[in-house]
Amino acid sequence: MANILEIKDLRKSYNGGFEALKGVNLEIEEGEIIALLGPNGAGKTTLISTICGITSATSGDVKVAGNCIKDDFRAARSLIGLVPQEVALEPFEKVINTVRFSRGLFGKSRDEAAIEHILRRLSLWDKRNNAVKELSGGMKRRVLIAKALAHEPRVLFLDEPTAGVDVELRKDMWDIVADLKADGVTIILTTHYIEEAEAIADRVGIIAKGELLLVEEKAKLMARMGKKELEVQLTEPLDTIPKSLAKYELSQTHDKTSVVYTYDTRGERTGITQLLNDIAAAGLSLRDVSTRQSSLEDIFVTLVQEDAA
Amino acid sequence: MNWTAIKAIYIFEMARFFRTFLQSLISPVISTSLYFVVFGAAIGSRIDQVDGVSYGAFIVPGLVMLTVMTQSISNASFGIYFPKFIGTIYELLSAPISFLEIVLGYVGAAATKAMFIGVIILITSFFFVDIQIAHPIAMVLFLVLTCISFSLFGFIIGIWAKNFEQLQLVPLLIVTPLVFLGGSFYSISMLPPVWQTISMFNPVVYLISGFRWAFFGLEDVPVATSLLAIGFFTALCLGAVYWIFKTGWRIRT
Numbered sequence: 001m002a003n004i005l006e007i008k009d010l011r012k013s014y015n016g017g018f019e020a021l022k023g024v025n026l027e028i029e030e031g032e033i034i035a036l037l038g039p040n041g042a043g044k045t046t047l048i049s050t051i052c053g054i055t056s057a058t059s060g061d062v063k064v065a066g067n068c069i070k071d072d073f074r075a076a077r078s079l080i081g082l083v084p085q086e087v088a089l090e091p092f093e094k095v096i097n098t099v100r101f102s103r104g105l106f107g108k109s110r111d112e113a114a115i116e117h118i119l120r121r122l123s124l125w126d127k128r129n130n131a132v133k134e135l136s137g138g139m140k141r142r143v144l145i146a147k148a149l150a151h152e153p154r155v156l157f158l159d160e161p162t163a164g165v166d167v168e169l170r171k172d173m174w175d176i177v178a179d180l181k182a183d184g185v186t187i188i189l190t191t192h193y194i195e196e197a198e199a200i201a202d203r204v205g206i207i208a209k210g211e212l213l214l215v216e217e218k219a220k221l222m223a224r225m226g227k228k229e230l231e232v233q234l235t236e237p238l239d240t241i242p243k244s245l246a247k248y249e250l251s252q253t254h255d256k257t258s259v260v261y262t263y264d265t266r267g268e269r270t271g272i273t274q275l276l277n278d279i280a281a282a283g284l285s286l287r288d289v290s291t292r293q294s295s296l297e298d299i300f301v302t303l304v305q306e307d308a309a
Numbered sequence: 310m311n312w313t314a315i316k317a318i319y320i321f322e323m324a325r326f327f328r329t330f331l332q333s334l335i336s337p338v339i340s341t342s343l344y345f346v347v348f349g350a351a352i353g354s355r356i357d358q359v360d361g362v363s364y365g366a367f368i369v370p371g372l373v374m375l376t377v378m379t380q381s382i383s384n385a386s387f388g389i390y391f392p393k394f395i396g397t398i399y400e401l402l403s404a405p406i407s408f409l410e411i412v413l414g415y416v417g418a419a420a421t422k423a424m425f426i427g428v429i430i431l432i433t434s435f436f437f438v439d440i441q442i443a444h445p446i447a448m449v450l451f452l453v454l455t456c457i458s459f460s461l462f463g464f465i466i467g468i469w470a471k472n473f474e475q476l477q478l479v480p481l482l483i484v485t486p487l488v489f490l491g492g493s494f495y496s497i498s499m500l501p502p503v504w505q506t507i508s509m510f511n512p513v514v515y516l517i518s519g520f521r522w523a524f525f526g527l528e529d530v531p532v533a534t535s536l537l538a539i540g541f542f543t544a545l546c547l548g549a550v551y552w553i554f555k556t557g558w559r560i561r562t
Binding site for chain 1: 311313324325328391395397400401403405561
């Protein structure tokens with residue numbers, strides 16, 4: 001699949017000398033969903049704002065479907081839709097008019113069928129004649145998405161689209177993103193919610209202090225860096241771990257009723273069978289056994305901490 | 310040129326005007342009617358004619374200019390300041406449009422609104438005084454040029470302003486005094502010589518003089534000078550707007 005977005009050595013410095021972006025390089029294939037994770041102030045929004053033309057880059061090059069964002073800004077921007085982090089909408093305007101305005105602003109002629117399709121898809125059709133200020137917070141976020149989709153972009157930037165929304169609405173948003181992906185729209189989203197990236201992204205990028213620490217396919221990343229934990233619940237609390245089990249480097253839960261064994265899923269042998277045999281040989285009785293995959297959040301925290309160190 | 314985008318901005322801005330149509334219209338009409346009652350009927354009845362024109366009629370061009378200038382500035386400054394204030398400016402900055410297209414959309418809408426109100430004021434004046442328009446084409450030309458140039462000026466104020474207080478600052482502290490001292494209610498020739506000289510540094514004098522000439526053929530300064538002055542002011546504002554978008558001053562980080 002061809003690259004729809006190419007970012008080369010993108011830098012952004014502010015007057016005070018603060019470097020918000022320190023030479024970001026990134027290539028994104030058409031049709032994929034990439035999630036950019038990072039703590040506050042990492043440079044996620046600056047990266048999006050620079051690509052979209054809201055912020056001027058200090059140096060570097062960005063191409064959208066081969067169009068430079070500086071030299072061919074009309075062609076480049078017409079392919080991009082942006083859903084900003086803040087809910088920024090004209091409060092007194094009707095929903096349908098604000099979406100029509102966005103379409104016109106991007107040079108697309110009026111198309112009522114297209115507007116209806118977008119509004120229906122986002123469950124906003126019944127609210128089309130309501131003033132924006134009459135809508136709930138969740139509905140306003142949908143209007144932002146409708147505005148970003150009004151000119152039928154090929155690349156959609158979602159800057160923390162589910163920040164501050166309830167779980168149900170977040171799941172709705174994920175469904176919307178999945179629908180857009182099915183239509184071939186490339187989606188770049190920034191998020192604080194690791195579960196969001198885990199649920200919908202094809203690739204994950206981790207950004208901290210203006211640098212892209214890594215970009216990798218989500219499944220590979222989790223397989224490469226993910227660890228699994230086996231929790232063995234005992235029938236009786238255990239004061240000290242028997243010496244015969246020392247080689248497994250077990251940890252104990254707070255109530256001392258369980259021991260936890262961490263193993264690498266990529267290993268040829270996990271050592272689980274031997275561990276269970278040795279536990280039985282040590283005279284311990286089992287109540288239950290469970291496993292847990294380390295999450296993207298654990299990986300994220302590890303990477304950011306390593307970078308800080 | 311992205312005409313569709315210009316049209317979209319223009320229609321969106323005009324919709325704001327029509328949403329508050331009565332408020333937009335009634336306020337200037339009432340203010341102007343009060344001016345006619347106070348200056349035209351109450352005080353004007355005690356003032357002799359000015360260069361053969363009754364005082365009530367004489368102040369009409371000044372009143373129209375006063376309204377048109379203040380409306381142009383307030384409409385254009387609010388038009389661009391409001392998206393900055395509520396954050397919707399992101400959409401303008403990320404759209405495939407040039408600075409010229411943004412200016413055409415916003416300034417075009419602000420100038421249209423101001424002209425619309427100016428015409429309403431003019432119609433209102435017919436109910437109070439008997440006036441003739443000696444040079445109707447020149448009158449329209451001056452009206453259009455004033456609306457455009459002051460809308461450009463208002464656009465600059467809207468970009469410069471960081472809060473609503475600043476938005477009101479320039480119109481209140483600079484524009485209104487300049488308009489009042491620019492011969493809206495009197496002829497510059499009625500002032501003592503020193504003040505006549507000082508008034509020549511007030512750009513509004515040239516605009517009101519030209520506009521009044523279009524009505525009565527009376528002029529404080531030659532009409533060609535008035536046209537040059539308004540042309541110079543428009544060019545100055547256009548240059549400032551071009552620089553703003555080139556550098557991203559107060560709109561793009």
